[in-house]
Amino acid sequence: MIRVTIRGQEDTQKFLTRVNARLRTALFKGLQDVAIQLWSKAKVNAPVFRGLLRESILWNVQVEEGRIVGRVGSALVYAPVVEFGREKGWFPNVSELRTWARRKIGAETVDVGGKRWNLPFIIGRAIQRRGFRKQPYLTLASREIAPRIKQIIEQRVTQAIQAEGGKA
Structure with missing residues (x-):
């Protein structure tokens, strides 16, 4: 439980302004911590042949329209196919396979x-x-860190309130 003692209207307004800014920063940093852990686990879980998928996994946290948004993933075209698999019956894009064959096998023909x-x-x-x-490297990573997400955010918020003189 968090306790904060405030006396007077002016003190209350100043305190709320400071706490609001600190809480936004705390949530931003907390989401960064979560994104970094998810990124780290996803890199470990990613299947590796030559490591292109693993190296392409990135994280980003930013404020968009007043919301704090975190993203972890890869921009590679085949990343969703690795994560979710592909049902039989669909013929994949040959130009993407051509690039893959050059990278992995070293040739397009044999x-x-x-x-x-x-x-x-x-x-x-x-x-x-x-x-x-499917080889769910990102889904697996999110399951692995899910139990810690609440703890990470709570820790950042508690630190923000304590920095303003509150007791947590």
Whole structure:
């Protein structure tokens, strides 16, 4: 329980102005703490071949239209496919697979038995037939840190109130 003693209307107004600013800062910093922990866990949980997905995971906290908004994720086109998987029956974008094949395999084509094979098409056909198993690195990270979120925010708010002379 938090106790604050205020005497007089002028003191009350000054106190509320200061506390409001401190609480906004505390919530902002608390959300930053949460985003950093989520980012850290997501990086650990991300599947790694050459680490592009892992390295692309970023976090950001900002004020948008008076609200504090935190985001953690990757801007890579295939990040949602890794996170949520892909059902069979859908043929993926071959140009994205071409880039992937160049990065992961080092070539777009391969010669087998004197015949040249187009890797992005072959990979796409396999994904279309079998689907793509989900590997939820971000969802898992959010489940791992969920029990601590309330504690992190409460700690920041308590520090803000104590900085104004309140007792928590």
